[in-house]
Amino acid sequence: xxxxxxxxxxxxxxxxxxxxxxxxxxxxxxxxxxxxxxxxxxxxxxxxxxxxxxxxxxxxxxxxxxxxxxxxxxxxxxxxxxxxxxxxxxxxxxxxxxxxxxxxxxxxxxxxxxxxxxxxxxxxxxxxxxxxxxxxxxxxxxxxxxxxxxxxxxxxxxxxxxxxxxxxxxxxxxxxxxxxxxxxxxxxxxxxxxxxxxxxxxxxxxxxxxxxxxxxxxxxxxxxxxxxxxxxxxxxxxxxxxxxxxxxxxxxxxxxxxxxxxxxxxxxxxxxxxxxxxxxxxxxxxxxxxxxxxxxxxxxxxxxxxxxxxxxxxxxxxxxxxxxxxxxxxxxxxxxxxxxxxxxxxxxxxxxxxxxxxxxxxxxxxxxxxxxxxxxxxxxxxxxxxxxxxxxxxxxxxxxxxxxxxxxxxxxxxxxxxxx
Amino acid sequence: xxxxxxxxxxxxxxxxxxxxxxxxxxxxxxxxxxxxxxxxxxxxxxxxxxxxxxxxxxxxxxxxxxxxxxxxxxxxxxxxxxxxxxxxxxxxxxxxxxxxxxxxxxxxxxxxxxxxxxxxxxxxxxxxxxxxxxxxxxxxxxxxxxxxxxxxxxxxxxxxxxxxxxxxxxxxxxxxxxxxxxxxxxxxxxxxxxxxxxxxxxxxxxxxxxxxxxxxxxxxxxxxxxxxxxxxxxxxxxxxxxxxxxxxxxxxxxxxxxxxxxxxxxxxxxxxxxxxxxxxxxxxxxx
Numbered sequence: 001x002x003x004x005x006x007x008x009x010x011x012x013x014x015x016x017x018x019x020x021x022x023x024x025x026x027x028x029x030x031x032x033x034x035x036x037x038x039x040x041x042x043x044x045x046x047x048x049x050x051x052x053x054x055x056x057x058x059x060x061x062x063x064x065x066x067x068x069x070x071x072x073x074x075x076x077x078x079x080x081x082x083x084x085x086x087x088x089x090x091x092x093x094x095x096x097x098x099x100x101x102x103x104x105x106x107x108x109x110x111x112x113x114x115x116x117x118x119x120x121x122x123x124x125x126x127x128x129x130x131x132x133x134x135x136x137x138x139x140x141x142x143x144x145x146x147x148x149x150x151x152x153x154x155x156x157x158x159x160x161x162x163x164x165x166x167x168x169x170x171x172x173x174x175x176x177x178x179x180x181x182x183x184x185x186x187x188x189x190x191x192x193x194x195x196x197x198x199x200x201x202x203x204x205x206x207x208x209x210x211x212x213x214x215x216x217x218x219x220x221x222x223x224x225x226x227x228x229x230x231x232x233x234x235x236x237x238x239x240x241x242x243x244x245x246x247x248x249x250x251x252x253x254x255x256x257x258x259x260x261x262x263x264x265x266x267x268x269x270x271x272x273x274x275x276x277x278x279x280x281x282x283x284x285x286x287x288x289x290x291x292x293x294x295x296x297x298x299x300x301x302x303x304x305x306x307x308x309x310x311x312x313x314x315x316x317x318x319x320x321x322x323x324x325x326x327x328x329x330x331x332x333x334x335x336x337x338x339x340x341x342x343x344x345x346x347x348x349x350x351x352x353x354x355x356x357x358x359x360x361x362x363x364x365x366x367x368x369x370x371x372x373x374x375x376x377x378x379x380x381x382x383x384x385x386x387x388x389x390x391x392x393x394x395x396x397x398x399x400x401x402x403x404x405x406x407x408x409x410x411x412x413x414x415x416x417x418x419x420x
Numbered sequence: 421x422x423x424x425x426x427x428x429x430x431x432x433x434x435x436x437x438x439x440x441x442x443x444x445x446x447x448x449x450x451x452x453x454x455x456x457x458x459x460x461x462x463x464x465x466x467x468x469x470x471x472x473x474x475x476x477x478x479x480x481x482x483x484x485x486x487x488x489x490x491x492x493x494x495x496x497x498x499x500x501x502x503x504x505x506x507x508x509x510x511x512x513x514x515x516x517x518x519x520x521x522x523x524x525x526x527x528x529x530x531x532x533x534x535x536x537x538x539x540x541x542x543x544x545x546x547x548x549x550x551x552x553x554x555x556x557x558x559x560x561x562x563x564x565x566x567x568x569x570x571x572x573x574x575x576x577x578x579x580x581x582x583x584x585x586x587x588x589x590x591x592x593x594x595x596x597x598x599x600x601x602x603x604x605x606x607x608x609x610x611x612x613x614x615x616x617x618x619x620x621x622x623x624x625x626x627x628x629x630x631x632x633x634x635x636x637x638x639x640x641x642x643x644x645x646x647x648x649x650x651x652x653x654x655x656x657x658x659x660x661x662x663x664x665x666x667x668x669x670x671x672x673x674x675x676x677x678x679x680x681x682x683x684x685x686x687x688x689x690x691x692x693x694x695x696x697x698x699x700x701x702x703x704x705x706x707x
Contacts, residue, residue: 097644103684126651128687153654154687155694207442209484229531229557232478232524244443283450284457287491287531291444313448389499405498405536413560416583416590417614419621 051358052076052104056096056120057112057134058083060240065111065134065161070355076105080112081220082238094220096120100127107358110134113238115228115248118143119418121158121368122150130157132354135258137368137375139228139249142411144372145398146420151368159354159364160258160371168263169351169365177329179345181269181304185338189303191268191329195260196319197311200252206244206289210234227414231288244290250382251290253308257378261306262366265377266351268304268329271370274395275377276301280384281320282313294320296381301395308381383409424470428463431456432474435485444488457492461505468493468512477524487528494536507540514541523553530554534561539568546572555584559591570597577603586615593622601626605634617648624652627659629668636675650676650688657695666699673699 053073055066058080066075079093086092093099096116100108100123108124110117110133118138121131125147137160138144151158168174180186212232215221221233228247231237242248243255265271275298282293292313298306309321331339351365376398383406384391392401400406414420434456439446460467471493474486497506513529514537521529530548533541534557542565548558549572562569574597577588589607592600604626607619620638623631635656638649657672676692 100647101643123647127647128684153691155690156687202443202445205441205443205445208438208444208488209442209482210478212479229560283444283448284453284488284492284495286444286488287535289443292448314450386495387499388495408534408564413563413591413594415556415560416587417618419590419593419618 049359050074051106052102053107053109054079054099054102054105054129055109055111056080056099057110057116059111059113061111061134061161062109065132066109068161068163068354069107069109069132069358070353071107071358073107077102081224082216082218084218084220086218094223096123100124100129105129107132113224113242113248114250114254115139116226118147118420119227121147122420125150125154125156125158128154128156130354130358132159132161133371134161135262135371135375136249136254136378137258137371138379139254140410140412141376141379141398143420144368144375148368148372155361157354157357157361157364158368158371159357160262160366160368160375162259162262162366162371162374164259164263165266165366165370166351166353168267169348174263174267175347176331176342177267178269178348179342180329180331180334181267182348183338183342183345185334185341186302186329189300189329190327190333191303192305192307192324192327193264193268194307194309194321194324194326195257195264196309196321198260199256199308199310199312201292201310201312202252202316204241204243204249204252204255205291206241206251206286207234207236208286208289208291210236225415227418229415245288246290246382246386247288249290250378253290253293253296253310253381253385254378257308257381258371258374261377262371262374264306265374266370270300270304271373273300274373274393274398275299275306275380276393276395278380278384278391278393280381280388282385282388284388285386293385296384297321297323298377298380306377379410424473425463425466428460428467428470431460432471432485432489435488438484453492457489457496460489461493461496461509464508465512468509469516472513472516472521472525472529475521475525475528477522490528490532491535494532498536506536507538510537510541513537514544517544517548523551526554527557530557530561534564537561537565539565541565542568542572546576549573549576549588550580550584552583555580555587559587563591563594566595570595570599573597574600574603586612586618589615589622590618593618593625596626598626598628601628601630605631608634608638613645617645617652620649620652621655624655624659627656627663629660629665631656632660632668632672636672639676640679654688654691654695661695661699661702666703670696670699 049072051071051073053075054077055062056079058078077093077099079096079099081094083092083094087094089098108129108131110120114136117133121133124131213234215233237245277299280296293310294313296308307321309319311319352362354364357364387406391406394401399410436444436448471486471490474483476483497509510533513533516529517526545558545562548554562572573588573592580588604619604623608616610616635653639653641649653672657669661669673692673695677689680689
């Protein structure tokens with residue numbers, strides 16, 4: 001027989017990570033967990049709050065992404081394609097599939113280059129893990145929908161690593177804008193949000209004619225390329241500078257864009273839709289290396305306009321975009337009656353962090369649907385740059401209207417055996 | 421191979437030089453580039469052949485400008501919305517795939533067909549599906565084009581081996597070729613551990629009821645293959661439900677609900693229960 005206290009401990013042990021995270025106990029159990037200070041004094045972490053964790057992608061953003069989980073996590077595995085020759089398949093791996101087979105891993109931090117983000121996120125959720133994924137969430141549009149489908153199918157937690165939206169969601173001015181936009185009372189929205197500069201266009205460009213180099217012995221190059229075309233190795237295609245190639249990311253726009261527009265998207269209550277018209281001003285794009293562009297204008301169905309202004313082309317350090325000015329949404333855009341309706345609206349639900357979401361099984365604030373929409377902004381912008389033509393997008397079907405060849409960039413085929 | 425004309429050489433030379441970092445980040449003149457591409461396009465078939473002749477294997481010389489020009493041309497002919505122009509461009513490139521260029525150059529040409537090609541180049545791409553070095557780009561170009569791809573992939577599968585076989589199997593799933601269900605069901609028992617999950621996903625994506633039994637059996641495997649085959653079962657159930665095949669979908673969900681009794685697979689059981697609930701709701705609504 002167990003004493004009451006022992007039973008509490010015993011139950012707590014039984015509810016460790018696995019059942020808790022697999023959702024069998026779910027939110028109902030959350031309030032039954034005895035606070036850590038009662039169980040073991042200050043600093044003690046009960047087993048139910050300790051999570052088996054893995055880091056997949058151990059480059060520059062690896063530890064930062066892992067720590068951003070904000071959980072008491074035991075790092076049980078690290079995985080990177082550059083670990084060839086030092087794997088033990090106990091702690092150190094090169095193949096993420098072997099990591100995901102492990103039943104003692106509950107949460108996965110993904111900090112690989114973006115061409116792997118969606119596939120590993122999906123595979124992790126299929127294996128029952130929760131996922132914190134570094135931004136950008138995806139390399140192309142269809143990946144985002146597939147991640148969101150997996151999140152819902154398996155009821156796992158997914159959070160993209162752009163935390164600007166949490167701060168934005170607590171800002172009173174943003175909350176007011178959010179309520180106005182969410183209410184649907186504003187017809188013919190004339191708001192314009194322009195992001196000028198800070199998109200690292202030149203910094204994250206690619207080499208147009210790289211001379212192939214010998215593959216380092218420590219690197220599994222085939223696995224690095226993964227779903228992307230197998231190209232000759234060049235170090236510039238890896239180690240951070242991978243950002244400059246369409247095969248792995250989408251230049252500084254993709255790299256920095258989601259950071260900026262993810263919170264803006266929340267502020268304007270656009271987490272469930274996408275722009276319908278996208279137009280870019282850019283020179284013809286290179287087939288492999290990301291390069292220069294001037295601006296991209298993206299208009300939603302209600303008239304709201306987002307603009308990326310590189311301020312790096314045609315002239316470095318000067319605005320490239322002069323078609324519209326920044327214009328905010330305000331209560332004065334509404335009639336007095338409508339203003340009263342806004343004042344009567346409840347404040348939006350606070351966004352839930354990854355750690356809270358994992359513990360309570362509530363959906364994370366930067367969940368897959370929201371992250372898909374903010375990643376889509378960058379992908380649509382890049383499609384307009386790469387095709388050199390104005391794009392009309394269907395936010396429901398998530399495909400380009402009337403342009404089959406532009407649609408080839410919405411869901412490009414993957415190299416087998418990788419598929420969504 | 422035709423000789424490259426001096427006029428074409430001159431036009432290509434007007435395209436930007438890579439900067440000191442090897443990038444197109446300095447002195448990029450949009451108007452000038454677009455004018456050059458428009459003029460190259462006017463040169464028609466000969467200009468295209470001329471550009472292809474300038475391409476070299478990576479590391480065997482500097483072909484940055486003709487490489488860029490060819491891609492710009494592929495995008496340009498799509499942008500013009502002139503069907504005849506685009507088709508002529510695609511046919512000119514496709515013809516070169518039978519010529520004596522290196523595999524690396526041919527791979528690049530195929531990637532441009534993925535951008536601008538249409539049904540007219542499908543048979544040519546189909547012939548490359550047995551080439552170990554070109555089957556991946558060829559299959560990808562085929563499925564990007566879509567129309568006519570399934571026949572090429574299906575016909576190529578019996579004689580394909582290794583990487584080509586894996587690539588074809590996966591892409592038969594991408595194009596959702598119902599005529600390949602029998603072959604793909606057999607591939608679930610393939611000796612290759614990459615091929616089995618690829619076949620499972622392909623069958624699931626096709627969404628044919630004939631795959632139910634074999635996929636449920638595959639989902640009894642262990643490790644990564646169990647995870648992937650389980651995903652395939654859930655996807656197949658969703659596809660079947662969308663197609664109105666409730667009985668078959670219920671069979672899948674019931675099997676998963678009843679076999680995923682381990683706490684580690686509770687999330688799969690929940691997914692199956694959710695699927696059953698949706699199915700029942702649809703049945704009540706007469707959907």
